[in-house]
Amino acid sequence: MARRPRRSIGVPALLLIGGFAWFLYAxxxxxxxxxxxxxxxxxxxxxxxxxxxxxxxxxxxxxxVISRRGAVGLMQIMPSTAAWIQRQLGEPGAPDLDNPAxxxxxxxxxxxxxxxxxxxxxxxxxxxxxxxxxxxxxxxGQGTLKSVDTNRDTIPYPETRHFVQRVFLFRQLYRWMYGxxxxxxxx
Numbered sequence: 001m002a003r004r005p006r007r008s009i010g011v012p013a014l015l016l017i018g019g020f021a022w023f024l025y026a027x028x029x030x031x032x033x034x035x036x037x038x039x040x041x042x043x044x045x046x047x048x049x050x051x052x053x054x055x056x057x058x059x060x061x062x063x064x065v066i067s068r069r070g071a072v073g074l075m076q077i078m079p080s081t082a083a084w085i086q087r088q089l090g091e092p093g094a095p096d097l098d099n100p101a102x103x104x105x106x107x108x109x110x111x112x113x114x115x116x117x118x119x120x121x122x123x124x125x126x127x128x129x130x131x132x133x134x135x136x137x138x139x140x141g142q143g144t145l146k147s148v149d150t151n152r153d154t155i156p157y158p159e160t161r162h163f164v165q166r167v168f169l170f171r172q173l174y175r176w177m178y179g180x181x182x183x184x185x186x187x
Contacts, residue, residue: 030061031052031061031174031177031178032061033055033061033063033074033100033104034052034178036100036101036104037051037052037055037104040101040104040105040107040108041108043105043108044108044109044111044112045112046108046111046112046115047171049171049172049174049175049178049179050122050167050171051104051107051108051111052170052171052174052178053166053167053168053169053170053171053173053174054075054107054111054126054129054167055074055075055104055107056170056174057163057166057167057170058071058074058075058076059073059074059075059076061074062074063098063099063100063103064098072097072098072103073097073098073099073100073102073103073107074100074103074104074107075103075104075106075107075108075110077097077103077106077107077110079094079095079097081110082095082097082106083095085106085109085110085113086106088109088113089109110129111125111129114128114129114133117133118136118147119147121147123151123152123155123164124136124140124145124147126163126164126167126168127139127145127155127160127161127163127164130159130160130163130164131157131159131160135157135160139155139156144156152164152165152168
């Protein structure tokens with residue numbers, strides 16, 4: 001009995017499936033302002049994929065977004081927080097939070113500040129970014145959270161807990177999707 005010739009559809013099928021998966025992920029997790037995110041994060045010694053996760057969750061990379069509470073721009077910074085950051089930096093004037101470069105510079109500075117305030121604990125840092133540092137300090141004082149806690153599920157506010165979980169999810173997704181991408185800035 002003669003053998004039938006095998007048809008090799010494995011490679012084209014894998015390429016088609018891989019391309020479709022890439023399209024779905026790129027649609028679900030776009031990464032505009034990639035070089036700007038990278039530059040701002042690296043300048044503040046932060047993980048650029050974590051910053052991308054914050055931006056994705058906060059604004060979906062839409063620089064003109066204003067929240068119901070009045071937070072503005074890519075990193076959804078409250079104008080009062082932006083004014084405080086500018087005073088800390090010794091910069092005069094009102095910040096243009098619609099400008100992606102300004103928003104990312106102030107937002108990454110604030111993330112680094114919070115991370116130092118909470119001794120490098122990213123769960124507490126992100127909870128403070130979303131719910132406010134005073135809220136996290138109150139949770140720590142009440143014993144609701146521990147300063148060494150890295151369990152995202154123990155955050156008392158559902159909105160803040162969900163924010164932290166989503167940022168970590170998108171950080172991993174961006175690292176997986178774009179970790180190979182040559183986005184090194186020229187400085």
